[in-house]
Amino acid sequence: MLLNSRISPAIATCCRALAGHAHWQNVAKIKGANDAKKSKLLTMWIPKLRTAAKLDSDVERNKPLKKLVEQAKKEGVSQTAIKNAITAWENQDFKEHQYGIQGREGFIALIDCATSSIKKTENDIQTLLRRHNFKYASVGFMFTKIKDIECQLPENISEDEIEELALQCGTEEYHVDPESNRITFTIDAEDEKELTNEVKECKLDILSNSGRYVPNEMTSISDSETKRRVGMFMKSLEGMSEVEDVHHNVENMDEIMAAS
Numbered sequence: 001m002l003l004n005s006r007i008s009p010a011i012a013t014c015c016r017a018l019a020g021h022a023h024w025q026n027v028a029k030i031k032g033a034n035d036a037k038k039s040k041l042l043t044m045w046i047p048k049l050r051t052a053a054k055l056d057s058d059v060e061r062n063k064p065l066k067k068l069v070e071q072a073k074k075e076g077v078s079q080t081a082i083k084n085a086i087t088a089w090e091n092q093d094f095k096e097h098q099y100g101i102q103g104r105e106g107f108i109a110l111i112d113c114a115t116s117s118i119k120k121t122e123n124d125i126q127t128l129l130r131r132h133n134f135k136y137a138s139v140g141f142m143f144t145k146i147k148d149i150e151c152q153l154p155e156n157i158s159e160d161e162i163e164e165l166a167l168q169c170g171t172e173e174y175h176v177d178p179e180s181n182r183i184t185f186t187i188d189a190e191d192e193k194e195l196t197n198e199v200k201e202c203k204l205d206i207l208s209n210s211g212r213y214v215p216n217e218m219t220s221i222s223d224s225e226t227k228r229r230v231g232m233f234m235k236s237l238e239g240m241s242e243v244e245d246v247h248h249n250v251e252n253m254d255e256i257m258a259a260s
Contacts, residue, residue, distance in 0.1 A: 053086035102137035106219040109248040143213035145189035151204040215249035231260030
């Protein structure tokens with residue numbers, strides 16, 4: 001006896017429905033993955049672009065900014081996102097703010113943020129602090145502010161001339177990038193005005209002027225639970241586009257982040 005090869009209309013409809021459901025599930029998964037990739041891309045590039053544009057948002061005039069814009073475009077950051085990042089400082093409500101935090105095993109950090117909604121950013125960080133049992137704290141006195149001032153060097157300058165130039169500018173701490181022919185002076189923040197005056201007298205163009213905070217004392221975290229909490233907290237901060245930089249005192253942070 002031959003079996004009826006015809007498929008019931010009801011079964012066919014059910015199969016089509018299931019096939020359609022599976023199709024949209026796949027679409028949703030792909031869209032979710034793409035959205036996550038896009039979000040990660042933005043949180044990586046927006047703070048960099050915003051910081052580079054702080055002194056000068058003119059892309060043609062600000063060479064370091066121009067280089068970053070080109071790199072961001074290659075990575076797939078949209079023109080709109082780039083424009084919003086480099087023009088952020090034109091918004092009067094857009095301001096910088098710094099938060100001090102304290103955790104277990106001597107962990108302290110300073111979080112530099114740039115935002116048009118300080119209250120929202122504050123609440124977002126507070127949520128993370130509660131989750132990991134950390135707290136806001138006045139820890140600024142436990143860090144020293146350092147300035148890195150990058151300048152363009154003249155063509156064909158010798159090593160001896162660079163050393164003499166650094167001494168003229170009042171510092172022995174500097175780094176030279178031979179590829180870009182740039183020099184970066186590292187000084188205490190309190191000496192910034194004096195150095196910038198010396199740099200101008202030496203007829204050097206200042207390309208960037210950035211600050212960072214160096215802890216007066218370092219600590220190493222050994223407790224596994226504290227490592228886990230610190231790693232998760234730092235990863236969460238990386239996902240916030242308002243966060244410009246995080247300065248901390250943890251000696252083995254690379255190890256902690258690699259394990260997170």
